[in-house]
Amino acid sequence: MSHTLTVLWTIEPQTPPRPWLACSRCRGARPFECSGKTRLNANGRRLDAWLIYRCADCDDTWNRPIFERQPVRDIAPETLDALQNNDSDWIRQVSFDVEGLRRNTDRIEEFAECRVTRRVIAHPLEVCIQLEIALAVPLPISMRADRLLSAELGLSRSHLVRLAEAGRIKLLAGARKALQRPIRDGMRVVLDLSEARDQGAIADRARGLFQPA
Ligand SMILES: [Zn+2]
Numbered sequence: 299m300s301h302t303l304t305v306l307w308t309i310e311p312q313t314p315p316r317p318w319l320a321c322s323r324c325r326g327a328r329p330f331e332c333s334g335k336t337r338l339n340a341n342g343r344r345l346d347a348w349l350i351y352r353c354a355d356c357d358d359t360w361n362r363p364i365f366e367r368q369p370v371r372d373i374a375p376e377t378l379d380a381l382q383n384n385d386s387d388w389i390r391q392v393s394f395d396v397e398g399l400r401r402n403t404d405r406i407e408e409f410a411e412c413r414v415t416r417r418v419i420a421h422p423l424e425v426c427i428q429l430e431i432a433l434a435v436p437l438p439i440s441m442r443a444d445r446l447l448s449a450e451l452g453l454s455r456s457h458l459v460r461l462a463e464a465g466r467i468k469l470l471a472g473a474r475k476a477l478q479r480p481i482r483d484g485m486r487v488v489l490d491l492s493e494a495r496d497q498g499a500i501a502d503r504a505r506g507l508f509q510p511a
Contacts, residue, residue: 311439
């Protein structure tokens with residue numbers, strides 16, 4: 299264990315997905331962006347709730363249904379509270395819910411860029427020959443594991459494939475071909491760096507110490 303560097307990477311997407319919808323004002327399909335605002339409407343003892351989106355070109359609105367004609371007693375108190383207070387964390391969570399958006403449209407634009415926050419969990423006592431990366435992915439994300447590792451560790455994707463074939467990279471809580479699959483919360487990546495020539499540089503990148511020349 300003394301040769302293992304363990305880090306936690308928290309990966310958060312930056313831009314919510316944009317549904318493409320027919321905009322009546324633009325007279326064609328346009329991307330709509332989440333406005334960060336909700337609308338709640340009471341109808342006797344039943345409630346409607348929407349998340350408001352705006353056409354990227356003309357600002358026309360689209361109300362994304364969160365629920366419709368729902369009896370008040372069936373709504374979770376924290377959901378009601380979030381809607382009444384325009385809770386930004388809750389809204390952010392819903393705005394990244396791609397699966398939910400698919401109920402409204404098949405055409406959804408997703409954005410790859412995300413922010414990676416690194417935290418060292420355990421330092422190696424000696425030379426780092428094993429790197430263990432725990433992934434925290436609080437919001438759904440379409441980033442593939444190989445893209446993430448390639449961008450963040452400075453390794454080419456073909457290099458990653460070679461490491462995987464040599465059994466030097468393991469994705470725990472991942473299926474076969476997991477390198478090509480989207481990352482998931484709770485995934486762990488274990489890299490055997492014993493044969494790597496640039497193990498120091500890889501370890502520095504993993505913990506966020508890398509300074510581009
Ligand atoms: Zn429009």
